[in-house]
Amino acid sequence: MASKQPENSLLGxxxxxxxxxxxxxxxxxVVALKYKDGILMAADMGGSYGSTLRYKSxxxxxxxxxxxxxxxxxxxxxxxEILHYLDELILYDNMWxxxxxxxxxxxxxxxxxxxxxxxxxxxPLWNSLVLGGVKNGQKYLGTVSMIGVNFEDNHVATGFGNHxxxxxxRQEWHENLSFEDGVRLLEKCMRxxxxxxxxxxxxxxxxxxxxxxxxxxxxxxxxxxxxxxxxANPAQGAVGSW
Amino acid sequence: xxxxxxxNAPHSMGTTIIGVTYNGGVVLGADSRTSTGMYxxxxxxxxITQLTDNVYVCRSGSAADSQLVSDYxxxxxxxxxIQLGQPATVKVAANLIRLLSYSNKNMLExxxxxxxxxxxxxxxxxxxxxxxxxxxxxxxxGGSGSSYLYGFxxxxxxxxxxxxxxxxxxVKAVSLAIARDGASGGVVRTVVINSEGVTRNxxxxxxxxLWHEELEPQNSLLDILNSPSPEPMNI
Numbered sequence: 471m472a473s474k475q476p477e478n479s480l481l482g483x484x485x486x487x488x489x490x491x492x493x494x495x496x497x498x499x500v501v502a503l504k505y506k507d508g509i510l511m512a513a514d515m516g517g518s519y520g521s522t523l524r525y526k527s528x529x530x531x532x533x534x535x536x537x538x539x540x541x542x543x544x545x546x547x548x549x550x551e552i553l554h555y556l557d558e559l560i561l562y563d564n565m566w567x568x569x570x571x572x573x574x575x576x577x578x579x580x581x582x583x584x585x586x587x588x589x590x591x592x593x594p595l596w597n598s599l600v601l602g603g604v605k606n607g608q609k610y611l612g613t614v615s616m617i618g619v620n621f622e623d624n625h626v627a628t629g630f631g632n633h634x635x636x637x638x639x640r641q642e643w644h645e646n647l648s649f650e651d652g653v654r655l656l657e658k659c660m661r662x663x664x665x666x667x668x669x670x671x672x673x674x675x676x677x678x679x680x681x682x683x684x685x686x687x688x689x690x691x692x693x694x695x696x697x698x699x700x701x702a703n704p705a706q707g708a709v710g711s712w
Numbered sequence: 713x714x715x716x717x718x719x720n721a722p723h724s725m726g727t728t729i730i731g732v733t734y735n736g737g738v739v740l741g742a743d744s745r746t747s748t749g750m751y752x753x754x755x756x757x758x759x760i761t762q763l764t765d766n767v768y769v770c771r772s773g774s775a776a777d778s779q780l781v782s783d784y785x786x787x788x789x790x791x792x793x794i795q796l797g798q799p800a801t802v803k804v805a806a807n808l809i810r811l812l813s814y815s816n817k818n819m820l821e822x823x824x825x826x827x828x829x830x831x832x833x834x835x836x837x838x839x840x841x842x843x844x845x846x847x848x849x850x851x852x853x854g855g856s857g858s859s860y861l862y863g864f865x866x867x868x869x870x871x872x873x874x875x876x877x878x879x880x881x882x883v884k885a886v887s888l889a890i891a892r893d894g895a896s897g898g899v900v901r902t903v904v905i906n907s908e909g910v911t912r913n914x915x916x917x918x919x920x921x922l923w924h925e926e927l928e929p930q931n932s933l934l935d936i937l938n939s940p941s942p943e944p945m946n947i
Contacts, residue, residue: 491818494843517847522862525839525847547814547845 493545493596495519497530498669499631500541500600501659503643504609504624505652508680509602511541512656514664515689516671523671531677533684535560537605538574539677540581543628544597544616552595555584574603574610578620586618598628604681627659630667635659649678661692726895727759728857728886729770731827732869733850734878737835737906738827741882742770743857743890744898755898764789765910767805767828768903772855773842778822781812802828806838806846814844823854829905857889857896864888879904879913887920 495517502511517525530549531541534556542549559580563572572580578601588594594616602611612622625639638659647655653676664670672694677686700706730741742759745752759771761782767789771778785808789800806826813820826838839852851869853861864885873881879902886900900915918929930936 495841495845517845519841522859524841524862525849527849528847545843545845546847547810547817547843550810550846551814 491545491593491596493548495525495546496596496669497528497543497546497549498667499627499629499635499663500530500543500598501627501631501635501639501656501663502541502600502602502611502625503639503647503652503655504602504611505647505649507649508604508609508678509539509611510649510652510656510676510678511539511600511602512660512674512676513541513543514660514671514674516669516673517546518669521668523669526671526673527689529675529686531675531686533679533686534577534601534603535563536571536683537679538572538577538601538603539679539684540577541600541602541628541677542597545595548595548597552581552584552597552599556580573605573608574601574612575605577601577603578610578612578614578622582614582618582620585614585616585620589617600626600628603679607681630663630670631659634662634666638662657692661694664692664694727772727855728861728889728893728896729759729772729823729825729854730858730861730882730885731770731825731837731839731852732873732878732882733827733835733837734873734875736875737829737904738837739875739878739882740768740770740825740827740903740905741886742901743855743886743896744901745896746775747895752897757898758901760901760903760912762786763805763826764793764800764828766799766830766905767802767826768905768910769805769809770825770827770854771822772824773822774820777820778824781809781820781822781824784812785809799830801830801832802826802836802838803830803833806836806840806848809838809840810844810846813840817842817844825852825854827903827905829907831907835906853885855896857886857893860889860892861885875904875906883915884921887915888923890917890920891923891926 497517500513502509511531513530515526515528516523517528532553534540581599585595596616599614611626613626614620625643627635642655656676660674664672672691673689675687675689726747728743732739740760744756746754746757761769761771763769763786769782788808789805793800809824809826823842824840829835837849837852839847839849868881882902883900890896899917902913904911
């Protein structure tokens with residue numbers, strides 16, 4: 471039971487070498503923005519298995535070292551492996567015992583190299599990553615995709631978030647957002663994703679990272695609005711319409 | 713029978729497997745059907761396999777893959793126990809399973825549920841689906857039969873059940889899955905693991921509760937025909 475390809479595949483035998491994989495347990499969008507004191511990041515706690523919303527308590531954001539926060543969408547097992555690589559990276563960094571510690575820019579660069587190199591070997595880590603942090607007063611927010619595309623910006627998102635959340639952020643983000651405004655803006659994005667992304671679930675966490683450190687909220691759910699009269703009576707105009 | 717499956721859809725796997733924590737340990741459950749295509753190769757298989765004295769694993773998917781992964785992990789855990797000088801923890805067992813599942817994800821097709829009891833964390837259940845994700849859960853379901861149980865567990869699961877409540881829940885769930893999943897069948901086996909030890913239980917198919925559209929089994933039609941006539945209608 472090694473090969474799972476269709477008859478017309480050009481991929482060749484998969485059993486002998488590691489080649490392109492397919493994701494099994496996946497996380498959906500991550501959305502993040504820079505605000506006055508640092509970075510705010512939001513992700514729901516869902517792990518989908520194809521179209522089944524199988525796992526509903528998956529933490530898709532984790533602290534990295536003292537200064538960074540990593541959020542991931544895509545294959546959860548590959549995210550767990552990335553966390554293991556980063557564990558080692560931070561460990562070796564600490565072992566220098568020189569008072570210096572890896573900041574978000576360095577961690578982002580490391581991740582970019584890992585993702586791009588795996589892509590070149592046709593064995594990608596099937597994730598889109600968001601890396602945010604603050605070091606020495608400098609805020610940093612970047613993203614890396616499974617093919618190694620990487621950039622930094624004032625607000626980033628993965629997956630559906632790119633299509634649904636970024637336009638909202640382009641309109642409403644501004645420099646020096648307060649914590650409350652930042653949270654409300656993220657929640658606005660997450661609510662739209664909840665309405666329109668089939669793999670989103672209504673259980674999310676918001677993480678904050680500042681010079682002082684990282685906190686991640688308890689899991690919570692958002693209220694949703696369904697009371698439009700057109701929703702109650704969609705067929706009013708024409709019977710059979712949707 | 714269509715053997716070409718859409719690459720992007722997860723594979724459905726023959727079997728129903730369940731692992732549930734309760735206030736003192738865990739209960740593992742499984743059906744007993746092993747199929748090759750449409751034929752039932754073994755109608756009384758044991759899918760709950762021992763890894764150590766205190767840790768067991770429920771196997772689903774490819775029989776060969778799940779057996780080999782269990783065998784390797786049992787071997788590693790045995791050595792680990794000797795080196796450690798005390799029983800291995802459930803977490804270590806689960807991580808070893810994950811290591812093999814993840815590094816061989818291209819070749820393996822097996823979903824596993826690791827359950828056991830150790831003195832540090834008590835009863836724990838870890839799910840390791842296709843791909844090698846490791847996820848600790850208060851209860852886990854797996855295999856093709858599990859599709860029919862998501863709604864059931866959403867409604868029936870409660871935190872802090874007793875041992876008997878947990879076992880009855882598992883037996884009921886496997887039995888419901890068997891009723892609807894062609895790839896699951898046979899008997900229900902359970903394994904209860906707690907501080908006192910391990911207990912294996914066996915629930916034969918004909919002793920399980922009947923569900924919708926299922927009839928009481930008879931020896932023969934002749935018994936029905938020869939039985940005393942049914943009561944007249946009351947108008």
